[in-house]
């Protein structure tokens with residue numbers, strides 16, 4: 414008898430016990446029928462098909478079906494376990510995040526001039542301002558780029574010419590390298606790059622990153638100093654070639670044009686625009702790195718999605734106001750480092766996700782974040798109601814609520830009568846000190 418004629422197992426739900434039954438039935442059947450014509454079943458997922466047969470020719474497709482089924486069962490079980498019936502119902506019927514349909518940047522005819530212009534994506538400014546807020550005071554503040562970005566790595570004590578070289582070298586080292594790693598390599602160059610042989614009349618040349626030392630250093634030594642960055646062999650070669658070009662063509666300084674900068678080996682448009690902005694204070698284009706490219710496409714600002722950073726740069730420059738061209742790199746690089754990470758985005762803490770402005774938001778994380786936000790916000794509202802005239806009181810109240818997790822009426826009672834006598838300290842000694850948990854309970858007659 415072939416396996417297809419065996420009694421089909423009931424596969425409504427895959428559980429450990431049903432798997433055990435399956436194994437038992439299979440063994441029993443094999444034993445009863447003899448093993449000579451029965452295929453060996455080694456993997457239960459490979460053996461079970463959607464209709465309960467063991468068709469190995471469609472194994473891959475059937476396995477996917479079973480796997481999905483198991484996942485659905487597991488998810489359902491988790492929901493049932495963690496939530497009550499009402500909550501489960503609420504979860505099932507939870508509305509989708511309030512996503513707004515976004516129009517990408519698109520060409521339109523200007524009604525006044527009757528010429529074609531590029532209209533910016535809808536609500537881009539709201540998104541931009543929210544991201545800026547997150548970068549300055551929210552979850553995206555204090556990103557690595559703020560202290561270790563290429564623009565920050567020039568030594569303040571160096572001459573202006575050397576500082577410009579520092580910026581260029583930092584940018585050349587930065588490709589395929591994290592800001593933190595790049596900062597280490599730059600610090601080594603700035604403190605350990607050997608001094609060149611002193612020229613006539615010069616007692617001793619300084620150690621550190623300058624054009625003369627870069628020209629004089631042995632490539633092997635340079636490679637050793639920057640070994641920590643990605644592609645350091647190529648970068649060593651490019652740095653040595655660049656040093657010679659700067660000496661021979663640019664009078665020992667770095668070029669002050671995009672064309673001049675992109676003529677250097679290993680320098681592309683992104684580096685050129687960032688370098689021109691940072692070293693020469695002139696912004697002629699947007700420095701689009703992987704974060705800017707990735708995030709603006711996630712948001713749907715380009716339609717169809719741009720395929721390269723250069724495409725993104727041209728698309729953004731067609732509509733983004735020029736006064737944002739320099740800032741947007743800082744904005745989105747830090748945002749990409751802290752919140753909208755390439756892996757493990759923090760959508761639950763992101764204002765764009767929480768306000769339904771991001772079409773790429775992770776719905777589960779956003780729902781979770783909204784719950785946390787609602788709880789926090791309600792606490793803050795109560796705080797304003799009770800101590801609205803006193804700024805210090807606001808902070809005090811918030812801390813108290815979080816630590817004690819008490820209801821608001823109780824807090825009102827406590828704060829309407831400062832517990833100075835019970836604490837045993839004068840109010841002026843500790844006017845902002847909240848009562849302890851024990852004191853609160855005592856006042857409420859709980860102890």
Ligand code: SF4
Pocket residue numbers: 711752753754758759760763764765766767771772773774775
């Ligand atoms: S909601 Fe998520 S995907 Fe969208 S910008 Fe924020 S972190 Fe990125």
